[in-house]
Amino acid sequence: MNESIIWLSGTGWRANSYVAGNILVDAAVSADAVYPYREQIDTIVLTHGHFDHTANLLELAELCSAEVMIGEYDLPFLSDPRISLSHQFGQRPTAYPAKILKDGDTVGGFRVYHTPGHTRGSISLFRESDGALIAGDTIFPEGSFGRFDLPTGSRGDLVGSISKLAELPVNSLWPGHDMPVVTDAKRHVLLSKQFLERYG
Numbered sequence: 001m002n003e004s005i006i007w008l009s010g011t012g013w014r015a016n017s018y019v020a021g022n023i024l025v026d027a028a029v030s031a032d033a034v035y036p037y038r039e040q041i042d043t044i045v046l047t048h049g050h051f052d053h054t055a056n057l058l059e060l061a062e063l064c065s066a067e068v069m070i071g072e073y074d075l076p077f078l079s080d081p082r083i084s085l086s087h088q089f090g091q092r093p094t095a096y097p098a099k100i101l102k103d104g105d106t107v108g109g110f111r112v113y114h115t116p117g118h119t120r121g122s123i124s125l126f127r128e129s130d131g132a133l134i135a136g137d138t139i140f141p142e143g144s145f146g147r148f149d150l151p152t153g154s155r156g157d158l159v160g161s162i163s164k165l166a167e168l169p170v171n172s173l174w175p176g177h178d179m180p181v182v183t184d185a186k187r188h189v190l191l192s193k194q195f196l197e198r199y200g
Contacts, residue, residue, distance in 0.1 A: 047136025049077020074121025117158025
């Protein structure tokens with residue numbers, strides 16, 4: 001695996017998290033998984049507001065004394081059980097103050113790309129120095145892609161977002177679910193674009 005990104009595998013319905021320098025991407029993994037990195041993490045970046053990516057936000061933010069950031073259109077997910085889907089797990093979303101991220105912002109050496117489709121406020125993170133793409137639930141390996149039939153989702157937006165990511169020089173893909181791809185990752189991005197346009 002890429003030494004500069006640490007994969008914390010999601011279990012069950014929980015999404016993956018990634019430690020990249022001072023940032024933790026997504027916040028559903030256990031505190032035990034994050035504990036070894038607590039001193040280096042000062043920022044939690046949420047790729048979107050679904051509960052399977054935010055379930056342990058409060059605990060992890062307190063553990064790391066971290067600032068929380070989220071795409072501007074997904075901030076309401078942190079307080080709304082319907083659009084966050086937390087009600088499906090018999091839970092309420094973790095209301096937590098968060099800083100807004102917009103397209104073109106930078107955080108932890110990554111550029112923020114607004115990639116709506118799975119949700120209106122979904123973001124992806126791209127690091128130009130090594131071609132690492134943290135894609136949340138926008139792109140998955142082997143041509144798969146995120147659902148667009150959930151609240152605030154849009155197929156048209158997802159097509160545009162994946163087309164935008166397909167233009168990047170991607171060398172590794174770090175998805176919200178499934179295993180990271182560290183070789184031939186651009187092929188997986190192009191497959192997602194092709195399959196969504198053809199079959200999605």
